[in-house]
Structures are given as structure tokens and as C-alpha cells.
Amino acid sequence: MKVRTEKFDVVVCGGGLAGFCAAVAAARNGSKTAIVQDRPVFGGNSSSEVRVTTHGSAAFHSYARETGIISELLIEERARNHEEINENGWTNSVWDMTMYDMAMSTPNLEVFLNTTVQKVNKLNERTVDSIVCHILNAEVELTLQGKVFIDCTGDGIVADQAGCEWRIGEESYDEFKEPHAPKEASMNVMGSSLHFKAIDMGKPVPYEAPDWINHYEDASFFYKHGRPLETTGFKENDRYRGGYWWIEIGIPWDTIHENEDIRHELTRHTLGVWDWIKNKDPELKEIAKNYALEWIGQVPGKRESRRIMGRYLMTEHDPLTKKDFKDEVAFGGWNVDLHTPGGLLAPSSEPAAMEGYKVVSDFQRKTLCGPYAIPLNMMISKDVDNLMMAGRNVSATHAALGTVRVMGTTAIMGQGVGTAAAIAINQGLTLPEVADQQIDIIKQQLLRDGCFLLNTKNNDPKDLALKAKIKGSSEASCTGVGPNTIGVHKGLMFWKTQHQTAKSDKLTERRGQWIAVGTKPIDKVGVYLTNNSNEVQHVVSKILKVDDIWDYSYEGSKELAETTLEIAPGESQWVQWEVNLNQSNGLPNNGYIRLDLLKNDDVEWHRAGKIEPGQVCGFDIGDRMRRYDHGISMSYSVSPAQNCYSPENIISGYTRPYRHTNLWRSDENSLEVPWIELSWDVAVNISQVELTFPGNILREYHAYESFYRDSQCAKDYSVEAMIDGEWKELFKVQGNYQRQRKHQLKENIQTDRLRLTIHSTHGDPSAAVYELRCY
Known part of the structure; x- marks a missing residue:
């Protein structure tokens, strides 16, 4: 065994998106940085080994996609990659190489792949001195000394060996009064998944299942218990031949110590699902007759294990109430997505799947959140002064983890801690000190490096x-957009599983269009409507002042104008409304208003042919709105033209x-x-x-x-x-x-x-x- 020792400013353990972004951020901000990854490729669950595609806030909110390092990577991958991306199972090695290219091109960053953390050495009770690693296939024992360590291992391996307090499982409702906490605490965690991908061979391809797989025989297991097989996907566009997140198993196995047992069990079930599709499903076996397995994962994509306790513990209340944190370094916006314990072994899948992914339901109202701020102090260990964490092992309750765990969010959390680590080292401060004393410098650097923060804007005195x-x-200037307005949206698609559009844009519920206002008054607004009945229809219309494009409220919002529009029978007509709004009666300067039309099933409000930048729409889900159909613009007009x-x-x-x-x-x-x-x-x-x-x-x-x-x-x-x-x-x-x-x-x-x-x-x-x- 060869023995090596190397010194760094920052040592990042874990090469998933959180760890990768942390390492690149620290290196770009001047710290000599090492990244240790126990796999041959970067990306963790997003890599071609696991193939969980990157999700984040933009799944629920227009213009909420994460930026910074993760944005550079995803833009680069789409520009380079010949293959379309879809749901889980579709990632190829172009993504791996995009990350590897960035790592190798980043000054101050040294890469240690196929390297596992074996031991943690401490200088004293509150300080880590070094980690001892083993480089696989090289017979090398590697000791990495550092000033700051960042645990992005998912399982919290470094923090655990450093003696940090951690939690696992569900907190009881009585502990924090969280809406989705169970009455009694338990060791339940979300499970792990394996994915597969199939390919159309152009001719019938048989599949003979091994004897040792799990054999499914009951269609109700899939179709009545929230495990959709997307039967229309094969027919429509060949996009859904894999990617079933619900092929998931956790308890009764321990997701840390019995990970390999979970892998074997998942393989049995994954092949069992494919056997059902190919040989047993009454509809799918004919649709999929030309399909053959192209790839099946053998590295489980893990969702949850240890959560390391930090200087702050995030609870579910924080994202649901959009708590304002002075030490914000990232943001989230995925819903509170808590998978049913047991996965395939449970009687049914998670609530959203059981509902058929309804966009309007009591469950959706209770779980939609954000965009919300994420604080730095939930990523600084409370027990060790030079240890941080990012990813799914951060200081959050089980319920709060349901929203912060997705990879788009963990990536920007990683950039936040990597930046903070570098600034702490540059200024000779401990991590608690830099969080308490220099948080404004950290936030300004994150903005300069392309990130977005909800409550902080650029005021860099050096700019x-x-x-x-x-x-x-x-x-x-903007006069609005209509159904025949031409937009340039080539290559911008809708993702099928989040598609909200019905066959028409009938006003089956209240709908609102955000309108950007400059410094001019608004004399008149118009909407492009169809009255599908034979009688004159009436639609109540309101104009509200809103704080931002994610202000989904209407109860309690300041109402600037209201009228009842009269719509004659017939198709495709502009209906105008004189509103006479100006700054003296509440119209904002350089802000947003929202034009809401209330429910009328006989009236259709047509979407525009162009997405007007920064001007999107939402619809009522009960007591609040949510984004309507991926971020589009409805047909509207505004006069005079707004200088927005x-x-x-x-x-x-x-x-x-x-x-x-x-x-x-x-x-x-x-x-x-x-x-x-x-x-x-x-x-x-x-x-x-x-x-x-x-x-x-x-x-x-x-x-x-x-x-x-x-x-x-x-x-x-x-x-x-x-x-x-x-x-x-x-x-x-x-x-x-x-x-x-x-x-x-x-x-x-x-x-x-x-x-x-x-x-x-x-x-x-x-x-x-x-x-x-x-x-």
C-alpha cells in the first residue's frame, strides 16, 4: 500500500451536484481545493450511472431555474448533447464528461475519483484535521489535510466520523407541529430507486425473464395504486420507455448499511416491472413488442439517510411560509415531496401519484411552496467549526427535506457553502464567524458568480x-401579445409529466396574467376571448397589485380595479376595459400588476403565440394561484405601451x-x-x-x-x-x-x-x- 499526504484549503467529500458545485465555487474563489468522489464519474444521482434527471424550482415556478455553476453545466450539456433529455433513465455520458471537463478546466481544483473516505482525524473536539481515503484499484492510502471540510457524501460519512449529531427518520408532529409530520416519530426514510431505459428495435423483440426476479401479476398494483406506466408514451412520441421513479425500496432495509441489499432487491423488482410491460400488461405488451432493454442501473439513487445537525434546523414551516433569512445563500421551490415509506413494498405510492398528479387538489395546496430562501447556517455543523455540509444530508427535518433534497436545489446550496468556505479562509475566519460577520460579502459574491437570491440584490461597491x-x-416596449403574435421558441418544449393544459383554455377556474409596468399610466387593457355559448356571457375581471411574479395570492392583495366584462357569443374577440390606472391610484412604478379573469366555463381566454419575457400566467387552485402550463403568456393588450x-x-x-x-x-x-x-x-x-x-x-x-x-x-x-x-x-x-x-x-x-x-x-x-x- 502506497501512502500519500496532501494539504488543501478546502476538502470536499462527495462528487454529486452539491459537492461538485461546492468544490468549483471554492476553487474559483481562490482556495486550493480537493474533491473526493467514490465513483468514477461526477454527478451522483444525476450521473449516467444512476440517471436521475436534475429537478428544481422551475418545475413549479416560471423563471425559477437555478443559476450559477449548475446553470453553466446544464446549458453546456444541452448545447453539446445529441440526445434528448426526459425523465429518469435518460442521462448519457455526455453529462459526465461535461462535469469532468469543468473540473479539469478549473484552476485550484484537484480531482480524486474512485476514492473513498475511510477515517476522520481531528485536531481537537471542534476541529477536523484530515481525512484518510483509499483510492480504489490503486492501492493508495491518501490523507488529505484541510482548513475547511465540506461533507456532501449524502450519508454524512465525514460528519458522522467527526462525532457530529445527526437525525434519521421522521420527527413526530408534536416536536415541531409540521403539517406532514406523523403523530409518532419513526425511523422511516424515503427509499432508493433504480432506473432503466429501452430502445425501439424496429421489429418484435422477446424478453425472457430470469427466475429470480419479482413477478408481478396484478394490474391494479400499477394502475390503482399510484404507479403509472405512461401507456400513452410509447404511442405518442417514444419518450417514456423508462424513468419510473416509483421503482423504489427503502425500509425495512437500512439505507446506509444495507445499501447493497437494496440494490439487489431493486434489480429483482426493476426487471419484474419490465417483464410486466413486455409480457403481461394487456395494453403495453403490444405497444412495447419492439422494445428491448438498452440500460439498467446498478447504483441505487438514494433519497434519504443521515441529516447532520447545523447551527439552524430547517422545519417544514420555513419553506411553506417563505421565511426570510438574513443568511440566505440559495433558494428552493420544489414541493414538499415525501415518498411513501417502503416504496414498492407499501400498499400504494405517494399521494400525488395516487391522485394522478392532479394540479388542483387539497394535497397540492398543502405541499406547494416557494420560491423560498435557504440559510447558510443550516449547512454549518453545530458541533465542528470547520465542517459544512450540502446536499440531502443538511440540517433539516424529514418533512423539510421533502423539498430541499432535489438536485437543482442541492447544487446551489453547494455553491453557497463552497463560496462561504473560500471567503472564510481568505479572511482568516471560522465558519461560524464568517456566517455571522461577513454574510453580506458571501451573498454579493454569489450574485456576482451568477446565483440568484430572493432578498438580496447587487450592491457591490466595486461594481x-x-x-x-x-x-x-x-x-x-410592450403593448401585449395575442394568439397570432409570433415568438421565437425553437427547441423549447413542454415536459409531458408536468403538462397542465386541457384541450382548451376555458376559464374553468380563475386565471391571472402578470403584466409588467414601466413608468407610464395604463388607460386600457384588453383580453382575447371566445364565448362558446349562444348567450351573452359575463366575466368578472380584477387588476391586483402584486409583489413579484411568484406572488400567487389574491385574498388580501391590493385591488386596483374591478369590472364585469360582457362577451357576445362568438369566437376570437378582443374585449377592452378602460382602467385609467396611474401612480396616484396605486399603479406601481417598474413593477407588476396581475390581470385576473374569474371563472366562467362558457368563456375561453386564448393563450398568446409568444411568451412575452417576464410576463407569465397562473391559475386558481383554491386560496392561491400556481403557474399555468409551464410558463406561457395569455393573450392581452395594454395601452399605452409600457416601457418595461x-x-x-x-x-x-x-x-x-x-x-x-x-x-x-x-x-x-x-x-x-x-x-x-x-x-x-x-x-x-x-x-x-x-x-x-x-x-x-x-x-x-x-x-x-x-x-x-x-x-x-x-x-x-x-x-x-x-x-x-x-x-x-x-x-x-x-x-x-x-x-x-x-x-x-x-x-x-x-x-x-x-x-x-x-x-x-x-x-x-x-x-x-x-x-x-x-x-
């Missing part, structure tokens, strides 16, 4: 752009629609090549320019096709500075598709004017920018 005057070549895409938006401090559009868009009818310019009264020194373009945040990762480049994103652009009375080109970029770009100049320049010119996009006729920073 010279915040002191500049802004002007653009032109400015788009002004150049000044690039220094609003936010890089996505939120409390306003926060977006500059050029006028698509202008003949001038679009540009946006910053000017200062006194010349400034600039060495770095940082840009954030629109794209890739409206919907979840699954909605984007292979080789996707977002139409709104700048493809070819250049930056110039006024130097000695002339415009001098500082750099030019061609073929870009990433959302955020940072450009270090070849030399420091002094200027009082800087101009970004966007020569082309990936299809959108308007150029657009969320943020431009200068340092």
Missing part, C-alpha cells in the same frame, strides 16, 4: 456599472424577472445594430467586464431539446471603450450560448464610456441583457 448612466440604441424593458434595468441588481422584468430589450424594428452604453462623469479604470444574458431559466432542464441554444441569448457580441476620443474594441465573442460571461481584459483601461454591441442572437429579433458589471 463600477452601478455608478454609471445607462442608455441603449433602442428600447422595446428600459436600459436602466441592467443595473437593477437582479438577473431574472422577479419584482420587475429586470431586462433591457432592444426594439426589434430598429434598423440600428443594438448596443447598450455605460458612461461616467469621471473616467474609471476597468480590467474586467461581466455580462448576464437572458435564456435557460423559464422552464426546467427537461424542456430544452438537444443542441439547444436559447434564442434570446447573445450569440456574437463585442465590447468597446472610448479611449483618447475614439472607440477601441476590447474584445469580440462569436458563437456564445452561455448565460453568464466574465471577460478579463488584456490590460487595465481608463475610460468614461463603455459599449456592448450585440451583433446577433440565436434567433430573437431583439437583443437583450439582464446585467452588465464593470470592475
Whole structure:
């Protein structure tokens, strides 16, 4: 056995999305970082070994997709990958190599794959000194010393060996009064899953099952107990030949110590499900006759085990009430998704599946949450001062874990702790000290690195752009959108299992359209409707002032106007309403209002042919709204045209629609090549320019096709500075598709004017920018 010892600033244990983003963040922020991963590839549950596709807040909220490092990775994978992405089982090794490429290209980061943590050494009771690892297939014992350790192992291996307190299982209702906590505490945890993928061979392919599999004989096990087989998927578009999350087993096995037993049992059941599809299901056996197994996983995707106790314990109340945390470093927005203990061994599956994934139900009302803030202190160990954690092993109750555990969320949690670790080391502080004393610096760095925080905007004193005057070549205005308005949405799809659209857009429930307001009054609004009856119909319409695009409330919201619209019989008609709103009677400046139409089954409110940026819609699920059909715009008009895409938006401090559009868009009818310019009264020194373009945040990762480049994103652009009375080109970029770009100049320049010119996009006729920073 060869023995090696190496020293690092930050040692990250675990190479799933949380650990990977933590390691890259720490390294990018100047810390010498090691990442230890016990598998040959990065990605954890998202890797090609397990193939759980990345979910997050955008599954439930428009424009809520996670950004930062995870966004870079997912944008890159879609741009590179020839294969479509769908539900679990569809990940291929292009994703593995996208992550590996980033790791190998990141300065200050050293990679240790196929390396397992064996032991933790401590300097004293509250300080970890080093971890002892074994490199598989190399006969190497590796000791890694560090200043900060980050446990992203899922099972909390490092924290456990360091003597940290942890919890496992369900808390009782009496402990925290959580809505989804059981009456009695238990050791129940969510289970693990194996996935498979099948391929169409173009001719009948038999399947002969081994004797040792689990044999299913009863159709009701699937169709009456919340285990849908998506029988229409094979027929429609060949997209659903795998990905059954409910092939899940946990208790009575121990998800930590009996993981291999779970793997073997899951294999028996997974092949049993395929045997049912191929040979027994009355409908599917004919549909799937040409299908053969292409891949079956052998690494269980684990959902839950130890949860390490931090300086703060998140309970279910925090996401449900959207608690404001001063130490926010990430956000979440998945629902409280608690799988039924036992999985396949339980009488039935989880409540949402049992309901057939209804979008309106008592269960949905009780579990939908967010977007909500996630605090740093739930990721700092309460027992060890140089230990953090990110991923499913964070300091949360079982019920709270139901929402924070999904990988899009854990990835940005990882970037939060990696950034905090680097700043603590740079400033010579302990983790508790940096959380208490320097949280504003951490948050500002996260924003600069592309992340989004609910209650924090860019006010970085070093950002010279915040002191500049802004002007653009032109400015788009918004008069609304109609059914025949053309949008450029090539490659942007709907993900079938979250698809909410009925056969029409009839007003079977209250529906609302968010409308971005600039600085002008609103004299009139209109909606495009069809009256399907033979009589005049009446629809109550209201205009509400809302805080942001995720303000789903209507009871208690400030009502700015109300009327009853009269709709004559007939199809496709604009119905106008004079509202006469201005700042004196409550119309916000640079904010949002919501136009709500109340229920009338005989009336249809038509969707628009274009998704107007930052202006989406929702529908009533009882006492609140939720997103309507993935983030689309309904047909509406507003007069006068609203100046909601002004150049000044690039220094609003936010890089996505939120409390306003926060977006500059050029006028698509202008003949001038679009540009946006910053000017200062006194010349400034600039060495770095940082840009954030629109794209890739409206919907979840699954909605984007292979080789996707977002139409709104700048493809070819250049930056110039006024130097000695002339415009001098500082750099030019061609073929870009990433959302955020940072450009270090070849030399420091002094200027009082800087101009970004966007020569082309990936299809959108308007150029657009969320943020431009200068340092």
C-alpha cells in the first residue's frame, strides 16, 4: 500500500451536484481545493450511472431555474448533447464528461475519483484535521489535510466520523407541529430507486425473464395504486420507455448499511416491472413488442439517510411560509415531496401519484411552496467549526427535506457553502464567524458568480456599472401579445409529466396574467376571448397589485380595479376595459400588476403565440394561484405601451424577472445594430467586464431539446471603450450560448464610456441583457 499526504484549503467529500458545485465555487474563489468522489464519474444521482434527471424550482415556478455553476453545466450539456433529455433513465455520458471537463478546466481544483473516505482525524473536539481515503484499484492510502471540510457524501460519512449529531427518520408532529409530520416519530426514510431505459428495435423483440426476479401479476398494483406506466408514451412520441421513479425500496432495509441489499432487491423488482410491460400488461405488451432493454442501473439513487445537525434546523414551516433569512445563500421551490415509506413494498405510492398528479387538489395546496430562501447556517455543523455540509444530508427535518433534497436545489446550496468556505479562509475566519460577520460579502459574491437570491440584490461597491448612466440604441416596449403574435421558441418544449393544459383554455377556474409596468399610466387593457355559448356571457375581471411574479395570492392583495366584462357569443374577440390606472391610484412604478379573469366555463381566454419575457400566467387552485402550463403568456393588450424593458434595468441588481422584468430589450424594428452604453462623469479604470444574458431559466432542464441554444441569448457580441476620443474594441465573442460571461481584459483601461454591441442572437429579433458589471 502506497501512502500519500496532501494539504488543501478546502476538502470536499462527495462528487454529486452539491459537492461538485461546492468544490468549483471554492476553487474559483481562490482556495486550493480537493474533491473526493467514490465513483468514477461526477454527478451522483444525476450521473449516467444512476440517471436521475436534475429537478428544481422551475418545475413549479416560471423563471425559477437555478443559476450559477449548475446553470453553466446544464446549458453546456444541452448545447453539446445529441440526445434528448426526459425523465429518469435518460442521462448519457455526455453529462459526465461535461462535469469532468469543468473540473479539469478549473484552476485550484484537484480531482480524486474512485476514492473513498475511510477515517476522520481531528485536531481537537471542534476541529477536523484530515481525512484518510483509499483510492480504489490503486492501492493508495491518501490523507488529505484541510482548513475547511465540506461533507456532501449524502450519508454524512465525514460528519458522522467527526462525532457530529445527526437525525434519521421522521420527527413526530408534536416536536415541531409540521403539517406532514406523523403523530409518532419513526425511523422511516424515503427509499432508493433504480432506473432503466429501452430502445425501439424496429421489429418484435422477446424478453425472457430470469427466475429470480419479482413477478408481478396484478394490474391494479400499477394502475390503482399510484404507479403509472405512461401507456400513452410509447404511442405518442417514444419518450417514456423508462424513468419510473416509483421503482423504489427503502425500509425495512437500512439505507446506509444495507445499501447493497437494496440494490439487489431493486434489480429483482426493476426487471419484474419490465417483464410486466413486455409480457403481461394487456395494453403495453403490444405497444412495447419492439422494445428491448438498452440500460439498467446498478447504483441505487438514494433519497434519504443521515441529516447532520447545523447551527439552524430547517422545519417544514420555513419553506411553506417563505421565511426570510438574513443568511440566505440559495433558494428552493420544489414541493414538499415525501415518498411513501417502503416504496414498492407499501400498499400504494405517494399521494400525488395516487391522485394522478392532479394540479388542483387539497394535497397540492398543502405541499406547494416557494420560491423560498435557504440559510447558510443550516449547512454549518453545530458541533465542528470547520465542517459544512450540502446536499440531502443538511440540517433539516424529514418533512423539510421533502423539498430541499432535489438536485437543482442541492447544487446551489453547494455553491453557497463552497463560496462561504473560500471567503472564510481568505479572511482568516471560522465558519461560524464568517456566517455571522461577513454574510453580506458571501451573498454579493454569489450574485456576482451568477446565483440568484430572493432578498438580496447587487450592491457591490466595486461594481463600477452601478455608478454609471445607462442608455441603449433602442428600447422595446410592450403593448401585449395575442394568439397570432409570433415568438421565437425553437427547441423549447413542454415536459409531458408536468403538462397542465386541457384541450382548451376555458376559464374553468380563475386565471391571472402578470403584466409588467414601466413608468407610464395604463388607460386600457384588453383580453382575447371566445364565448362558446349562444348567450351573452359575463366575466368578472380584477387588476391586483402584486409583489413579484411568484406572488400567487389574491385574498388580501391590493385591488386596483374591478369590472364585469360582457362577451357576445362568438369566437376570437378582443374585449377592452378602460382602467385609467396611474401612480396616484396605486399603479406601481417598474413593477407588476396581475390581470385576473374569474371563472366562467362558457368563456375561453386564448393563450398568446409568444411568451412575452417576464410576463407569465397562473391559475386558481383554491386560496392561491400556481403557474399555468409551464410558463406561457395569455393573450392581452395594454395601452399605452409600457416601457418595461428600459436600459436602466441592467443595473437593477437582479438577473431574472422577479419584482420587475429586470431586462433591457432592444426594439426589434430598429434598423440600428443594438448596443447598450455605460458612461461616467469621471473616467474609471476597468480590467474586467461581466455580462448576464437572458435564456435557460423559464422552464426546467427537461424542456430544452438537444443542441439547444436559447434564442434570446447573445450569440456574437463585442465590447468597446472610448479611449483618447475614439472607440477601441476590447474584445469580440462569436458563437456564445452561455448565460453568464466574465471577460478579463488584456490590460487595465481608463475610460468614461463603455459599449456592448450585440451583433446577433440565436434567433430573437431583439437583443437583450439582464446585467452588465464593470470592475
